């Protein structure tokens with residue numbers, strides 16, 4: 001058995017042990033409280049194993065090398081928190097004044113589909129598909145067929161469960177795989193998109209190269225990439241601290257500079273037609289507003305619940321409750337470590353957003369040339 005096959009088998013087995021068999025019937029708090037305790041402790045340890053505050057080359061190399069297991073563990077422990085706080089699409093978005101949170105999320109997804117030129121009947125790959133929120137929206141919006149690729153078994157099971165619930169099984173499929181080593185045949189997909197997922201790759205050239213391979217000649221790849229912007233200076237300790245908070249709290253081995261991403265696309269053969277930071281604008285309502293404690297940004301009454309859960313005070317409340325539940329033995333051991341790491345992420349994301357050192361929506365649209373050999 002190859003190393004990759006063995007890793008897959010172990011991850012699938014561990015996922016069953018941790019989350020149980022009846023994955024679909026529970027979400028958010030109830031899913032979180034029904035985890036197998038010793039497996040949860042192990043997952044938290046695996047995720048935080050490389051996060052010891054160090055940012056030297058050796059520490060970074062260890063994180064890059066273990067990207068698959070460490071990201072797999074990260075999503076094993078945070079998926080319920082994400083669904084509880086954010087819903088079933090795990091990304092940021094821009095907001096019009098007066099626009100409801102979930103409408104803005106859907107618009108962000110529609111915009112990517114539009115930029116990718118996705119049409120009815122296209123076969124599309126969603127790289128790092130989460131629990132399938134964007135795939136459900138984009139397949140309904142365009143009439144395309146989507147395969148979601150993900151290395152997290154729990155999220156795949158959830159995505160499949162939602163497809164069934166919403167009768168989208170004819171248009172959607174979700175498969176287990178590492179985006180650094182895809183199993184699809186070359187030249188399979190008409191379009192490929194990725195939303196805030198490829199930042200988990202140890203090398204952007206690696207993941208973009210795989211995408212290039214599976215895309216048909218003439219096909220388009222559109223991505224919202226997480227990168228550090230032109231203003232970021234890796235040698236500035238304040239900047240590096242912000243990047244580290246984003247890395248630890250979001251399970252990312254290394255946050256790359258925007259130029260690295262741009263160069264990586266070109267290096268693997270893409271023709272880049274759009275490279276635009278959608279966060280670099282004068283929007284009245286900033287993309288990071290749900291993570292702030294600033295009520296003035298709340299757009300509609302229906303957003304109050306989301307804002308309460310995701311804002312500074314809401315997160316403090318959740319962390320305090322989780323800590324209490326852990327102490328009295330209701331929540332699995334290690335849960336507080338997870339909420340603490342998520343808190344670090346939120347601090348880094350807001351600081352990075354305010355100073356425009358970081359963007360979660362660097363939009364690249366890139367084409368595989370029609371005459372590409374592979």
Ligand SMILES: C[S@@+](CC[C@H](N)C(=O)[O-])C[C@H]1O[C@@H](n2cnc3c(N)ncnc32)[C@H](O)[C@@H]1O
Pocket residue numbers: 068071075088089090091127128129130131132133134149150151152155177178179180194195196197198200201
């Ligand atoms: C922030 S979530 C975004 C999910 C989804 N795109 C969305 O917007 O809802 C990142 C996703 O990338 C997936 N991922 C991370 N590393 C991966 C890898 N090596 N191979 C495949 N998927 C991966 C995670 O499991 C997770 O589903």
